[in-house]
Amino acid sequence: MPLVLHMQNVSRSFSSPSGVVPILRNVNLRVLSGTAVAIRGPSGCGKSTLLYLAGTLDQPTSGHIEILGENPWRLSTNRLAAFRNQHIGFVFQDHQLLPQCSVLENVLLPSLAGFNSQGDVRNRALKLIDRVGLSHRLHQRPGRLSGGERQRVAVCRALIHQPSLLLADEPTGNLDPETAADVGSLLLEVAAENDTALLCVTHSDELAARFLHTIQLHQGCAKFGEFPVSA
Ligand SMILES: Nc1ncnc2c1ncn2[C@@H]1O[C@H](COP(=O)(O)OP(=O)(O)OP(=O)(O)O)[C@@H](O)[C@H]1O
Ligand SMILES: [Mg+2]
Numbered sequence: 279m280p281l282v283l284h285m286q287n288v289s290r291s292f293s294s295p296s297g298v299v300p301i302l303r304n305v306n307l308r309v310l311s312g313t314a315v316a317i318r319g320p321s322g323c324g325k326s327t328l329l330y331l332a333g334t335l336d337q338p339t340s341g342h343i344e345i346l347g348e349n350p351w352r353l354s355t356n357r358l359a360a361f362r363n364q365h366i367g368f369v370f371q372d373h374q375l376l377p378q379c380s381v382l383e384n385v386l387l388p389s390l391a392g393f394n395s396q397g398d399v400r401n402r403a404l405k406l407i408d409r410v411g412l413s414h415r416l417h418q419r420p421g422r423l424s425g426g427e428r429q430r431v432a433v434c435r436a437l438i439h440q441p442s443l444l445l446a447d448e449p450t451g452n453l454d455p456e457t458a459a460d461v462g463s464l465l466l467e468v469a470a471e472n473d474t475a476l477l478c479v480t481h482s483d484e485l486a487a488r489f490l491h492t493i494q495l496h497q498g499c500a501k502f503g504e505f506p507v508s509a
Contacts, residue, residue: 279310280346282443282475283332288341290327301327304341307493311442313505314469314476316486319495325479326371328495329445332477333368334358346442363388367436369446369465371479373428375420375435381407382416385434399438406434409464425452433461437468444469446478450485462488 285307291300301324309315317325330336331343334350343350346365350358375384383390385407389399407413410430420428429452436444446465450458462485469476480486491505 279312281308281344282311282313282346283307283309283477284342284344285332286342288331288338288343290324290331290336291339302331302338307505309443309475309477309505311475312470312473313491314466314478314489315491315493315505316489317477317479317493317495318481318486323495325495326447329368329447329477329479332443333366333445334362335368364439365442367439367441367444367474369429369432369436369444369449371447371451373420373432375428375431377420380417380419381412381423381431384420384431385438387435388438403434403438406437407431410434410461426454426457429453430457430461433464437464440468440472440474442474444474444476446476448479448481450480450482455484458482458485 285305288302288305288307289300290302291298293299305328317328319325327336331338332345334345337351345361348361350361353361376387379387382403385403386399404413407416410433412427412430415423415427420431423431429449433446433449436446444465449465450461453461465476465478466488468474478485478489486492
């Protein structure tokens, strides 16, 4: 199984008026393809920070990150954007849909950026939107959707390019239990179908229980972890 995400001694601190605040300390993590890992821990412990680093949206203060064997920070800005677009899907905690675009356009956004032209992307978008039960909302703008509907659109957008690495930050946070279970199933099923490495932050015991592996963040530290755990 290919190694998708490799973090070595990764730390991230932030500057504040009262000095430098360490958030993540010496995180070591290896996640192989086809592996789904839940990330848990109290609010403010650094779960989103960890996901941003894994998603190349933020750079570590120290340590080393490789994705699919590539050090993303050695790439030019344009190549990094293309790499991210091709290999990484991100479901943000606050979904971050573009308000002026419809549901369909939001899901198609990664392909509109022009980095990836594989297959019939529009058909895949329509299938994903149907799978989350939003076909009747295709041409609505996010402002007219409920929080849960927006979250489902954000999940479709993250899945549109069948990423090798799927990062989901509390993807069921805004959803009622039934929809949350559906969205959880969608993430796990699509990840399994495509041999995706899935890292999913969740406060939900129900969702976490469906993952074979869990990372518990304690004060920004994650013990050395390899997923799946080697024998
Ligand atoms: N850009 C930043 N500048 C300064 N501090 C930051 C920044 N990003 C995050 N932090 C701080 O780092 C800590 C961890 O934030 P993070 O968003 O990773 O927490 P979390 O575990 O995702 O919490 P939650 O469960 O509430 O989403 C918080 O104290 C936060 O204020
Ligand atoms: Mg968070």
